[in-house]
Amino acid sequence: MARVHFSVLVLTALFGWNLAARDNKGTEFILTFLENFQRTAEKNPELFIATPHLTGASVTITFPSNxxxxxxxxxxxxxxxVELDREAxxxxxxxxxxxxxxITSDVEIVVYGVFAQWASSDAYLALPTDVLGTEYFVSCRTVKRGFRENGVTFDVPSEFGVVGVHDGTTVTIVPSQAVTFDGQNYAAGQAFSVGLxxxxxxxxxxxxxLTGSKITATQPVAVLSGNMFATVGSDRxxxxxxxxxxxxVDTWGKEFVTVPLTKHxxxxxxxxxxARDNTQVSVTNENMKTLNAGEFSELDVPSDQYRHVTSNEPILLVQYSKTGSIDQxxxxxxxxxxxxxxxxxTEYTFATVDLLSDRTEPTHHINLVVSSTKKAGLxxxxxxxxxxxVxxxxxxxxYAATQLDISIxxxxxxxxxxxTTVGLFSYGFVHPESYGYPGGLRLARIAALCSTTAPVPADRVxxxxxxRVDEELLNGIDDDGDGLIDEDLANSNCADNRDQYRTCLQQRCRNLVP
Structure with a gap:
């Protein structure tokens, strides 16, 4: 028994079997859908689900309300x-x-929330419950004013939503604008609390x-934000x-790369x-900006420019596709x-989204970012x-970046x-609809207070x-150039090629286990 137990421990450490890796893949998701237009020909929201596991996944979907x-x-x-009941x-x-x-699964899955209403569609990458947090700032858009729909003219609202994950959670909201919630009026900056x-x-x-509104909670919650409907770059x-x-916020970072969207x-x-006061933001070809918590800066970046964004405190960066009439x-x-x-x-499993307006003409694309010297390994x-x-x-x-067309x-x-890590952004267009989301991401708590811990391969810690996370191989070499060796391990060992490392690990296990 002792020998078997020791073997399992060795294999676990060397192969990086860690069920709690912090990324967008997971076995439990709790989510919802922000309000979209309620048109005569209503379309139900959908879940798009994929799995990186060759054997597939057994998934259960529940509406707890009914x-x-x-x-x-x-x-x-x-x-x-999976089509969902819109009312629910x-x-x-x-x-x-x-x-x-x-949503629950017996193995890790990737989940997208898709709300493809006619001429008003978007989708989001869902985050599993094990990476949710207790502090958020949201991003929305400038409100579309004077919109006329079904004979009624109104200002289309910005919005954000919060989903409870644990009983007995108190959510505190500090709105960046005056709001009315559950019939009560609150001024901009006036905190109010809701039990979830x-x-x-x-x-x-x-x-x-509502961009810059702050949400905190006594236990982890899920947060979504955006607009019921918005134009970008033009009121028309x-x-x-x-x-x-x-x-x-504890997963936000301090260095980003921007890549233009194809077609635009x-x-x-x-x-x-x-998220923090006195945040200094530097952007290629821009003057440095200093922002306090909840403040934001907007950049209009030409379609032939790639930018480097850095800051001294964690920030959130959001990209918006412009209205098509801007550039025809x-x-x-x-x-x-x-x-x-x-x-x-270092690897992604992702999916495209069906759009409604013209199912014969949609285009799907990805943007990729990788170290200039590592392009050949993609x-x-x-x-x-x-x-x-190109x-x-x-x-x-x-870094170098490229745009690729992909199939549905x-x-x-x-x-x-x-x-070698890679940035991936997935999006698609058909006039007059679109979608876009990151192809995936790690959600390590890189902005939280940190204490050094023993390295476990691919633990996303x-x-x-x-x-940084998982930037070293167990090879006796300082792979990341920080003067330390084998201090934060990736899901590998012995070699730097993921197709070869398993053989090497098996040999190492034979040498280590009596």
Missing amino acids: DFTTQLQVTYGQVTQ VELRGSVKSDKAVH GRFETLQVQTPED GTGDHVVEMIPP TGGDIFRVIA TETDPFMMVIPPVTQFE RLDGQPLPSDT WHDVPGTD GTHTVRHLSPI DNDCDG
């Missing part, structure tokens, strides 16, 4: 689409409610831009529902949101969280990138080296408190 439950099998290499899961108004969706139980939800709406032209699930020629909008392109608005480079992954669906791939160097960094469906991107 005890509805369904079970399904998710097949590797395919996107499983869509938040409406500025009130508390019980419109959560509970597990699976309870709330939405805050107002006809002003087509608009869209915009939404993302927001990562907690009129540039992209970026918002930088600060078949595009539309969406919002997309841009992960910091320290939260890039693999898309197991194959090297196309020979005509790379652009990011000024002031050793599920895809994988990975790098041959388990310590900053073991050496240098703001």
Whole structure:
């Protein structure tokens, strides 16, 4: 028995079997859907589910509010689409409610929330419950004013939603604009608290831009933000529902790379949101900005420019696709969280989204960011990138970026080296709809107080408190150049090629285990 136990421990340490790795893959998700337009030809929200496991996944989906439950099998290499009851899961108004969706799986899955209403579509990458936090600042958009729908003219609200994960949670909200919630009026900056139980939800709406609103909670919660409908870069032209699930502040970073969206020629909008006072933000070709907690800076970046963004405190960076009439392109608005480079992954499983307006003409795309010297090791669906791939160097960094067109469906991107990380952003267009989200991300608590810990391969923990995770191989070499050796291990050992390391590990185990 002792020998078997020791063998399992060795294998666990060397292979990096860690069920609690902090990233967007998980076995439990609790989410909801912000309010979209309620048009005559309503379309139900959907879940898109994929799995990185070759054997597939057994998934259970529940609406706790009405005890509805369904079970399904998710097949590797395919996107499983699940249509939801709109009345049961869509938040409406500025009130508390019980419109959560509970998703569980026997193995890790990737989940997207998709709300493809006609001419008002977006999607978000869902975050599992094990990476949620207790402090958030949200990003929305400038409110669309004087919009006319079904003979009624109104200012379309910005909005954010909160989902309870644990019973007995107190959520405190400090809105950046005056709001009315559950019939009570609150001034900008006036804190108010709401009690949430597990699976309870709330939405805050107002006809002003709620960007910078702060949400704290006594226990972890899920937070989404955006606008019911927004135009970007112009008050005229087509608009869209915009939404993302927001990562907690303790996972925010201090270094980012911006990449333009393909098809656009009129540039992209970026918002930088600060969580701490005296946050100094530097951006290529821009003057340094100093932001206090909850303040934001907006950048209009030309479509031929790649920017480097750095800060002295953790920030959130969000990219917005502009209205297609800006540059006469078949595009539309969406919002997309841009992960910091320290939260890039080494491999991704991701999916495209179906759009409604013209199912014969959608285009799907990815943006990739990687170290300039590591481009050759990238693999898309197991194959090297196309020979005509055009790379652009990011000024002031050793990173390069590219835009690729992809087919509809599920895809994988990975790098041959388990310590070479890659940024991936997935999006698509069809006039007048769009979607966009990060292809995935690590959610290490790199902005939290840090204490050094023993390295466990691929634990998504900053073991050496240098703001990076899993950047070393167990090879006796200082891979990240910080003067330390084997101090924060990736899911590998012995070699720097993930297709070779298992053989090496098996040999090491034979040498270590009596």
